[in-house]
Amino acid sequence: AQSVTQLGSHVSVSEGALVLLRCNYSSSVPPYLFWYVQYPNQGLQLLLKYTSAATLVKGINGFEAEFKKSETSFHLTKPSAHMSDAAEYFCAVRINSGNTPLVFGKGTRLSVIA
């Protein structure tokens, strides 16, 4: 079965600093990988996804992630943090095999300090 591990339940960065949120996956077949963002008291919104095309994926709000098969990683980055980036971020994995569910990591809370 596929799974996702997000390293760090809470990451704090200064405004303007690099954002790096880590995600490692486990899957027996090539996966689809997603990053979702959840702002307080809201539903989840897709930031970006990898579906076996380009390994460097660009998303909304200046975020990007790189699929590295050798490291089984899909880390999320943003060059310069903004106060509005403060939210909960979820990495998720799904495989293209039958009716398999989207499996989420436990989330990483990003705080941005002025």
Added chain:
Amino acid sequence: DTAVSQTPKYLVTQMGNDKSIKCEQNLGHDTMYWYKQDSKKFLKIMFSYNNKELIINETVPNRFSPKSPDKAHLNLHINSLELGDSAVYFCASSHGLAGETQYFGPGTRLLVL
């Protein structure tokens, strides 16, 4: 013109009661989902319907019964509510499965007293 809507937004009820949460999507998607997010923000799939057929049922107690009257609606009925059912329940929809983006509703915050 909300894409995925849920009602009610908040639900406070007593243990043992029966309650329903409704979900509607106007995106023309053929697949809908229910997720449960616990107090630690952990998000887990409960059910998935594709073209009104149940395709995913992730070991959820049978007190939870989803119903999909048509492709645009997926409702969740919960019998004999327990304290542990307190959570945020999210509905989502997508066009197909696998690599397709899931669009989430705003959530229903259920508190069982």
